[in-house]
Amino acid sequence: MKTSLPVLFLVSVSLAACASVKNEKIDGKPADAVSEARTPASSMDEENLEKTFQGLLGAEDADLRIQGYLSRLVSIYLVADGAVKQFDRELEATLRSDALGSVLQSPVYPKLLALYALTFRERTKIAYVYRRLLETEKDRSASSQQQQNARRARVNFEVYLFRQSGVERLALHDVLLTVNDTREAMGLRPRKVWDPRTLVNRLRSYRKEIARRWRAETEVNFALQNEVGALASEIEKKASSEGRSPQSDTIYPNPGKAGNISGYNFPANTWTLTYDDGPSTKYTPQVLANLRKHGVKATFFWTAQNLSLDATQEIIRTAMTDGNVGACHSYTHANLPKLSDEALRHEIVDAMDKSTEIYGVRPKFFRCPYGAGLNVPRVRQLLADQNLIHVFWNVDTLDWQDKDPESILARAQKQMAKEGRGVVLFHDIHPQSVIASEKLLAVTAGKVRWASLPEIVDEVNGKAPVSP
Numbered sequence: 001m002k003t004s005l006p007v008l009f010l011v012s013v014s015l016a017a018c019a020s021v022k023n024e025k026i027d028g029k030p031a032d033a034v035s036e037a038r039t040p041a042s043s044m045d046e047e048n049l050e051k052t053f054q055g056l057l058g059a060e061d062a063d064l065r066i067q068g069y070l071s072r073l074v075s076i077y078l079v080a081d082g083a084v085k086q087f088d089r090e091l092e093a094t095l096r097s098d099a100l101g102s103v104l105q106s107p108v109y110p111k112l113l114a115l116y117a118l119t120f121r122e123r124t125k126i127a128y129v130y131r132r133l134l135e136t137e138k139d140r141s142a143s144s145q146q147q148q149n150a151r152r153a154r155v156n157f158e159v160y161l162f163r164q165s166g167v168e169r170l171a172l173h174d175v176l177l178t179v180n181d182t183r184e185a186m187g188l189r190p191r192k193v194w195d196p197r198t199l200v201n202r203l204r205s206y207r208k209e210i211a212r213r214w215r216a217e218t219e220v221n222f223a224l225q226n227e228v229g230a231l232a233s234e235i236e237k238k239a240s241s242e243g244r245s246p247q248s249d250t251i252y253p254n255p256g257k258a259g260n261i262s263g264y265n266f267p268a269n270t271w272t273l274t275y276d277d278g279p280s281t282k283y284t285p286q287v288l289a290n291l292r293k294h295g296v297k298a299t300f301f302w303t304a305q306n307l308s309l310d311a312t313q314e315i316i317r318t319a320m321t322d323g324n325v326g327a328c329h330s331y332t333h334a335n336l337p338k339l340s341d342e343a344l345r346h347e348i349v350d351a352m353d354k355s356t357e358i359y360g361v362r363p364k365f366f367r368c369p370y371g372a373g374l375n376v377p378r379v380r381q382l383l384a385d386q387n388l389i390h391v392f393w394n395v396d397t398l399d400w401q402d403k404d405p406e407s408i409l410a411r412a413q414k415q416m417a418k419e420g421r422g423v424v425l426f427h428d429i430h431p432q433s434v435i436a437s438e439k440l441l442a443v444t445a446g447k448v449r450w451a452s453l454p455e456i457v458d459e460v461n462g463k464a465p466v467s468p
């Protein structure tokens, strides 16, 4: 089955249209008509997702409706991801023009972060529904009709994803990884995806073709494009992403400037490396080995939900033994500004409790997912109450959307040359990030000073460094 991307889009959009009409009905149902969620929801988002899933599963044509729902998530993901790549090109242009200054000051940047939040959100939803389908298939308390529907929807979704080739497969690569992560977390064998080298080669040969198809597609599908635009600007509005103003000289837990690090007031040529969103059983150990090889200590902003797998225990211990810093990145990677007070406490306080228990030491640093919440007083106050310093960044490698390690490296070097000091952002959950960050350490060896975050904070605060 070979479907071209435009056809794939059109199919998913038409399915999506019918799914959205039906979704209104589901969401409109009184709460007691929706069966009780069996999985404890760790956030408001998850509760809503479970409600939607139960509504779809309970429908007569459940398999079709679940497929429609999943297709719609994929469509929104694809349009948002395409827009991210457009913005990336604009940022590249910004980087080339000295007059415009740093990439973080570009008006494009907050839009990019918002679109990132959107692609992340759609992948999180896909992972959730996919996991629930696998669970329902084996759930003895589900009716045999429900089990059958879940199986049919799951198999069709896999066919739709994994039988693509060429440009289509490349566009969907991150979704395939998301599905595979879910499979692995449930003890199932992952399906075949491209290795990093193949991925980079395909990316180079298809880059133009993807951009062309994305443009053609979004010109046809105004509705979806507008919807993605609206969703992204909603996120952008809620997630003010400033934190770029020069800060006072002292750094300490505080809801104001003193409680946020962006790297602008570090000593000249002093840099710290940060990794977000792990730990990953596949990629974090490789990152740790690279850091050890170069004698560099990094800070890891891990989400509390990822700390629950037994498989990560050994990785976390190794990281700490090596002298790296374990920091907190919320519980479920939620968009903090839009949460209720209760949900916000879960994302910060519960996440801190769990991190403390697993790290064996209480984290001193926190990073809001997508940097969202930096200028939201109730978020910052809660962080300060938890004795946390927020850590932003001033070099964004965009390693989550760029699959090419060489171009990630080039982007990092360009920004570092402009900034002269600061915080570099990578993610320890992507193969390209492992390769690019190792290359960065190799090319900068002896030229810049890599230091650990606590070390730099002590220096900025005028204390004698604790570590040599």
Ligand SMILES: [Zn+2]
Residues within 6 Å of the ligand: 276, 277, 329, 333, 369, 370
């Ligand atoms: Zn993150």
